[in-house]
Amino acid sequence: MNPIDSINTEWVTRESLAGKAAEHEMLYDITAVDETLKTKLKEHEGDFTLVYHFLSLKDGEFSRLKLPIADAQTQVPSLTSEFKNANWYEREVFDMFGLEFEGHPNLCRILMPEYWKGHPLLKTHPARATEMGQYQLSDDKQDWLQSVLQYKPKEEGGDYLYLNLGPQHPGTHGVLRLILKMEGEIIREIIPDIGYHHRGAEKMGERQTWHTYIPYTDRIDYLSGVMNNLAYLLSVEKLAGMEIPARAQTIRVMLCELFRIISHLVWYGTFVQDLGAMSPVFYMFTDRERAFKIIEGITGGRMHPSWFRIGGVAHDLPEGWREAVQEFLDYLPARLDEYDDLVMKNPILKARTQGIGAYNSEEAIEWGVTGPGLRATGFEFDLRKAKPYSGYENFVFDVPTAHRGDCYDRAVVRIEEMRQSLKIIKQCLDNMPSGAYKSDHPLAMPPPKDQTLIHIETLINHFVNTTWGPVMPAGEAFHAIEATKGTNAYYLQSDEGTHSYRTRIRTPSFPHMQMLPLLAVGTTISDLMAILGSMDFVLADLDR
Secondary structure (H helix, E strand, C coil): CCCCCCCEEEECCHHHHHHHHCCCCEEEEEEEEECCCCCCCCCCCCCEEEEEEEECCCCCCEEEEEEEECCCCCEEECCCCCCCCHHHHHHHHHHHHCCEEECCCCCCCCCCCCCCCCCCCCCCCCCCHHHCCCCCCCHHHHHHHHHHHCCCCCCCCCCCEEEEECCCCHHHCCCCEEEEEEECCEEEEEEEECCCCCCCHHHHHCCCECCCCHHHHHCCCCCCCHHHHHHHHHHHHHHHCCCCCHHHHHHHHHHHHHHHHHHHHHHHHHHHHHCCCCHHHHHHHHHHHHHHHHHHHHHCCCCCCCCEECCEECCCCCCCHHHHHHHHHHHHHHHHHHHHHHHHCCHHHHHHHCCCCCCCHHHHHHHCCCCHHHHCCCCCCCHHHHCCCCCHHHCCCCCCCCCCCCHHHHHHHHHHHHHHHHHHHHHHHHCCCCCCCECCCCCCCCCCHHHHCCCHHHHHHHHHHHHCCCCCCCEEEEEEEECCCCEEEEEEEECCCCECCEEEEECCHHHHHHCHHHHHCCCCHHHHHHHHHHHCCCHHHHHC
């Protein structure tokens, strides 16, 4: 494998898997790779490889276990007895690849509907709708599809009401269906039904070139903008063995922190709206618009600027960026103080959120919770501190924590994070390095135009990379960042081609939503609205 990926990797057998996995603190992700079309990178004779990533919260180090699978009929031991969050990850592998986990309590599809034929991430499965037959929907087929989608409760005693919350409901913040088993006003069971927003982002990553996939990443957590680019590009740049200039790194950090504020302002306003307050969302969206004007002035785009590039950023900072950023830094702190009085000190909001949806650090780790949801339990972990990237080690900022782990404390942490982001942006403003805004590595984005008219090697490199796309060395790379909703990571494999052989996107919303039944059972629907709002999930981030 590519030596640049420094993550400790160990091959295991079916018999040793559970024991080796139990040595780790947090199960971070499970995915698989269809090995059947590999030419340069194949490491065993089987058809599949199961890939497990684990996270140590003591030092921010990741580790990897790999399990070779002979074929789709091979039974794999389930890790659900060792890690609670393995449930959904194993269901996703079953759904996407058809691999079965022995001992799993409920092995069924999770992203695709039950009637779907085939497993989308197999190399034999079509990547585009134009490669599939014409879709037809007769009345009989529609009736059958509806019957398959209908929830069929278990036969049991008691007087229960089964209620669909969503998939069209403002409190679910998108197309999410929650099946509630109600006893009076109390939720006795809750089953999240996800996948309505699944767009095959990983499949698209395996058909696009390394460069043309960048705009697709913007749409994962569509509120975090360039942060999505960063997680992907750091993995690509690992594959290439690329050093990023200091100026490019600082520009990236500044824009990421602006988007952290933008995302948190959306969360802040909608969270309060979920609890019945109408005015704050309008104030906060107005503040968000001020940040978007900076993004627009620098990148030319807004929510999805797709502005980061392999090796740096698309172009240098424009004239006037300093004044625009300074104006925003002068403006927002007083507004956040005003919102403390308007929202966080409101006795109704406190009554609706304090003690609701609470969990402790141990439970958060069991379920794979990261970001503000983990820090709200008092556990101080932030990848920007624990495992700095993009120059974050050069910035002075605090990691906000709380202690109760409830809806209110998750809000406290995110609000303080906005203040810390302002502190980081101020340091970017005051200490912006000079120099190049992109790498001169031959696999980076196109070189400056004036150079292509002088050096024939540069012209050839420009021509090849823009017609075929860059060819990344054979190997694998994994990189995680501290995104707005938790840690976000990309795991990429290159078979020495112009596109990724395997693109895996690990998003924070997926494990967080899996934890919902733990938080909501025993509460009321009004409490459920507070819990959902405090989680700060995005359906595109959840389903991909």
